[in-house]
Structures are given as structure tokens and as C-alpha cells.
Amino acid sequence: EKGSVALARRDIPGKEGKQFVPQENIAIRVQDLLVEIQANMLAQATVFRDANIHDVTNYDELREVVLAGGWARGWWAGSGEDEARIKDDLAATIRCFPFDQPGGNGVCLFTGQPANQVAIFARAY
CATH class of the missing domain: 3.30.160 (Double Stranded RNA Binding Domain)
Structure with a gap:
């Protein structure tokens, strides 16, 4: 009206x-x-x-971030089996490999080996 x-x-x-x-x-x-x-x-x-992506450098940091509900970003050179172990332990998987990768190399947060890419881990909701 x-x-x-x-x-x-x-x-x-x-x-x-x-x-x-x-x-x-x-x-x-x-x-x-x-x-x-x-x-x-x-x-x-x-x-x-x-606000919810946190940089991690080792498995303990990954665990802390993921168990708190955050997303963990770190260097990755692991295998499918390594990711499966993380999934079994934390119920988290690689959500993505960001297009915007940092230059250079780092140390894999899981294996300690040289890594040339960064991955983001999180739990599915």
C-alpha cells in the first residue's frame, strides 16, 4: 500500500x-x-x-593449527602416503597449492626434505 x-x-x-x-x-x-x-x-x-591461515614450519605446528580449526600453510615435499598419514592423524588434507607460490625453496613441514611448493592443509567442514 x-x-x-x-x-x-x-x-x-x-x-x-x-x-x-x-x-x-x-x-x-x-x-x-x-x-x-x-x-x-x-x-x-x-x-x-x-585471519585463519597460519604459516607453519613443522608437523607440531601443523597439528596445533589444524586441531584449533585453522588452515595451515607450509612447505610441502611429501608423498601421497605422507598426506594419508596426516589425514589419519588429524583428519586434515591438502586443500590447495596456492597459485601465488613464494619464490625459492623451503623445508617440507612433514619430511624435512627440500621443498619447492607451499600447500594449505585443513579439515573439511
């Missing part, structure tokens, strides 16, 4: 995320709002991801 539509954003909970928009402008406002929401959700996810 008032000629407006209620919009509730999923990225801003509660009253702060609710707004009323006139019906005549709804299509344009929704398009703009979707772009804004996507950018905000990406920013929130990026902050969350970065």
Missing part, C-alpha cells in the same frame, strides 16, 4: 541490513545492491580467510 518494497541484505544482519525501496526504482536498486552485497561478502570472506 505504501508503494515500497522491503529488502533485507544477507551480508548485514538485523535492522541495519533492512531497507525500503520505492517500487518504481526496484530493478535498478536491486542490481546496484547485488553488486554491493557481492563486494561486501567477498571482502568479509577474504578477511576471514586471511
Whole structure:
């Protein structure tokens, strides 16, 4: 009756995320709002991801981070069998090998051997 539509954003909970928009402008406002929401959700996810990735240099550190629910990033030169042992012990696996690899080489967090790539370990949710 008032000629407006209620919009509730999923990225801003509660009253702060609710707004009323006139019906005549709804299509344009929704398009703009979707772009804004996507950018905000990406920013929130990026902050969350970065806050939960921890650099590790050995198995004890990997264990501590993973058991606390974080993601562990470290040098990796292990085999499939090595990853299987980590999975059996911690229920964690390699989630990815980041595209943005550091230069040079490091020491594998599991085997202690020279490593030329970094992996991120975590538990599945």
C-alpha cells in the first residue's frame, strides 16, 4: 500500500541490513545492491580467510593449527602416503597449492626434505 518494497541484505544482519525501496526504482536498486552485497561478502570472506591461515614450519605446528580449526600453510615435499598419514592423524588434507607460490625453496613441514611448493592443509567442514 505504501508503494515500497522491503529488502533485507544477507551480508548485514538485523535492522541495519533492512531497507525500503520505492517500487518504481526496484530493478535498478536491486542490481546496484547485488553488486554491493557481492563486494561486501567477498571482502568479509577474504578477511576471514586471511585471519585463519597460519604459516607453519613443522608437523607440531601443523597439528596445533589444524586441531584449533585453522588452515595451515607450509612447505610441502611429501608423498601421497605422507598426506594419508596426516589425514589419519588429524583428519586434515591438502586443500590447495596456492597459485601465488613464494619464490625459492623451503623445508617440507612433514619430511624435512627440500621443498619447492607451499600447500594449505585443513579439515573439511
